[in-house]
Amino acid sequence: MNARIKYSVLLIGVGIILAFLPFNASLSFRLKPSELLAKLVADESYFSVDQVARFLNNEDSTGQLIDVRSTGQFKECNIPGSINIPFSDFTNPLWEGYLNQKEMKNIYYGNDGQTASYAWAIATGLGYGNNFVMKGGLNEWFKTVMLSQFSGEKITPLENARFENRLNARKVFTQVNSLPDSLKTKYFNAKRLIESKLDGGCE
Amino acid sequence: MNQIKSLTIVVLILVALLILVIVRSSDKNLFKKEVRTAIEATQNNSNTISLDQLKKQTRSWIVVNLGSEDLPDFLHSENSIHLPVENILDQTNRKILGEAKGDLILYSNDEAMAAKTWVILNQLGFENVFILNTGSNPEVLKYKFQPDTTARLEQDSM
Amino acid sequence: MGPLSILSELPEWLNLLIAFFIGIGFGFSLEQAGFSSSRKLAGMFYGYDTTVLKVFFTAAIVALAGSQLLSYFGLLNLKLVFVNPYYMNSAIIGGIIMGAGFVMGGYCPGTGISALSIGKIDALIFLIGGMVGAFLFAETYPYVQTLAMENYKGAMRIDEWMGVSAGVFTFLLIVAAVALFWVAELAEKRYSRPEITNDL
Numbered sequence: 254m255n256a257r258i259k260y261s262v263l264l265i266g267v268g269i270i271l272a273f274l275p276f277n278a279s280l281s282f283r284l285k286p287s288e289l290l291a292k293l294v295a296d297e298s299y300f301s302v303d304q305v306a307r308f309l310n311n312e313d314s315t316g317q318l319i320d321v322r323s324t325g326q327f328k329e330c331n332i333p334g335s336i337n338i339p340f341s342d343f344t345n346p347l348w349e350g351y352l353n354q355k356e357m358k359n360i361y362y363g364n365d366g367q368t369a370s371y372a373w374a375i376a377t378g379l380g381y382g383n384n385f386v387m388k389g390g391l392n393e394w395f396k397t398v399m400l401s402q403f404s405g406e407k408i409t410p411l412e413n414a415r416f417e418n419r420l421n422a423r424k425v426f427t428q429v430n431s432l433p434d435s436l437k438t439k440y441f442n443a444k445r446l447i448e449s450k451l452d453g454g455c456e
Numbered sequence: 457m458n459q460i461k462s463l464t465i466v467v468l469i470l471v472a473l474l475i476l477v478i479v480r481s482s483d484k485n486l487f488k489k490e491v492r493t494a495i496e497a498t499q500n501n502s503n504t505i506s507l508d509q510l511k512k513q514t515r516s517w518i519v520v521n522l523g524s525e526d527l528p529d530f531l532h533s534e535n536s537i538h539l540p541v542e543n544i545l546d547q548t549n550r551k552i553l554g555e556a557k558g559d560l561i562l563y564s565n566d567e568a569m570a571a572k573t574w575v576i577l578n579q580l581g582f583e584n585v586f587i588l589n590t591g592s593n594p595e596v597l598k599y600k601f602q603p604d605t606t607a608r609l610e611q612d613s614m
Numbered sequence: 615m616g617p618l619s620i621l622s623e624l625p626e627w628l629n630l631l632i633a634f635f636i637g638i639g640f641g642f643s644l645e646q647a648g649f650s651s652s653r654k655l656a657g658m659f660y661g662y663d664t665t666v667l668k669v670f671f672t673a674a675i676v677a678l679a680g681s682q683l684l685s686y687f688g689l690l691n692l693k694l695v696f697v698n699p700y701y702m703n704s705a706i707i708g709g710i711i712m713g714a715g716f717v718m719g720g721y722c723p724g725t726g727i728s729a730l731s732i733g734k735i736d737a738l739i740f741l742i743g744g745m746v747g748a749f750l751f752a753e754t755y756p757y758v759q760t761l762a763m764e765n766y767k768g769a770m771r772i773d774e775w776m777g778v779s780a781g782v783f784t785f786l787l788i789v790a791a792v793a794l795f796w797v798a799e800l801a802e803k804r805y806s807r808p809e810i811t812n813d814l
Contacts, residue, residue: 278585281491
């Protein structure tokens with residue numbers, strides 16, 4: 254029989270199967286449930302607010318803070334150096350360059366721990382590496398970094414270092430967030446370098 | 457007849473493909489939901505439930521204790537099961553979750569753990585899973601930032 | 615993650631090596647299919663030889679169906695596949711220019727290189743012309759930039775625009791392709807030019 258007819262039948266058959274698949278171009282998890290659960294149980298995916306404060310003070314570029322709150326909340330105040338990826342917009346392909354990369358640790362935070370944990374689970378489930386959550390979110394940040402005071406008689410060197418770290422982070426946080434809105438926007442835009450990814454080609 | 461015979465190989469390929477597809481689509485050990493469904497379900501905290509709401513709820517529900525410790529006293533113990541999070545995907549446990557009547561209310565004293573588990577269960581296709589908020593609404597900033605109006609960022613740090 | 619998802623994790627030299635072998639295979643098949651002949655490609659326009667349509671359209675639907683199947687079985691991450699952003703004006707104007715150049719020169723860039731490799735002088739001139747054109751475009755880009763950037767639609771996909779699933783779209787495209795092949799073969803009979811096709 255004519256080879257053309259064979260190929261045509263084969264292709265149309267495959268097409269019919271594809272047409273019935275629940276396949277879609279949108280995102281679903283790539284990890285197996287057991288793999289994701291193993292990462293969840295491993296409990297290695299947290300940074301404390303003190304560690305984040307140290308990142309901030311050292312201008313450490315190995316970590317990227319990602320604020321998953323809404324844009325309005327982000328504008329009100331955020332940890333300097335963080336980028337805003339609202340959780341409701343998390344699957345927007347625009348963010349994929351930030352989320353799916355191997356160079357930096359992505360540290361998610363929200364007002365508390367919940368939304369950041371959703372973001373962690375989704376990013377990890379999608380197979381992205383290097384996902385962390387800032388434990389306790391901004392509530393913990395305010396409680397520990399912004400408002401904690403040393404009380405006691407004698408300060409140990411270790412505690413002294415910790416409080417100095419908090420104090421410095423507090424200063425940067427207050428300074429940057431007190432900027433007028435126009436300057437703030439400028440500051441954020443300067444941070445926002447969109448790396449162009451792969452380039453298309455032709456035959 | 458002859459024509460159909462020469463199509464045998466094509467039909468064989470298609471049948472093999474069909475079998476593979478059916479096997480794959482009936483595999484329970486895979487995530488099949490779209491990520492978007494999880495994100496949509498979390499909007500306005502509609503996937504969480506407070507203690508008060510739970511007490512008023514007329515639909516049947518069961519508390520799933522994910523932690524290693526016992527439930528705190530304020531939760532009814534007769535309406536709960538204890539499934540430590542690391543074993544939640546074991547076959548027997550998954551069967552228990554699947555056959556449970558009513559809403560599944562996830563409880564853990566570690567809210568991050570409950571949130572992550574919720575995402576896993578949601579993406580596995582479990583409906584009516586909620587996270588129990590024991591405190592106030594957890595995703596509200598309890599503090600207000602006080603801007604320092606005298607502060608100016610130095611030029612070089614821009 | 616399956617075997618086809620790890621290309622980005624390979625060292626760069628290995629990536630380039632793989633690209634090299636794929637390139638050899640591509641050039642070899644182009645040459646073998648007779649695409650290094652400008653008459654074959656021009657035949658598409660005049661209707662006496664529609665191999666170009668059949669080959670490239672078949673390649674497209676096989677790749678489409680294959681990548682979707684691989685993705686369904688978790689072997690290929692389609693999210694990593696780059697979708698060309700759609701600049702409507704550029705696509706239309708560029709398409710017209712490219713089509714005109716295609717039928718006048720008898721080559722597209724890929725087949726031009728494959729023809730050059732077997733020593734065709736017209737292909738050499740064609741490629742030089744292409745380079746000059748690219749150079750001129752780059753130099754005059756500021757003048758045409760507004761025109762080129764107009765009607766930007768982002769990374770658009772036909773299946774999303776039509777509101778059907780990707781699988782349904784693939785099926786429709788396959789049916790359209792088979793129908794088109796049938797029309798093309800009719801055209802080949804109607805406009806046949808045996809004095810040309812017998813040489814090819």
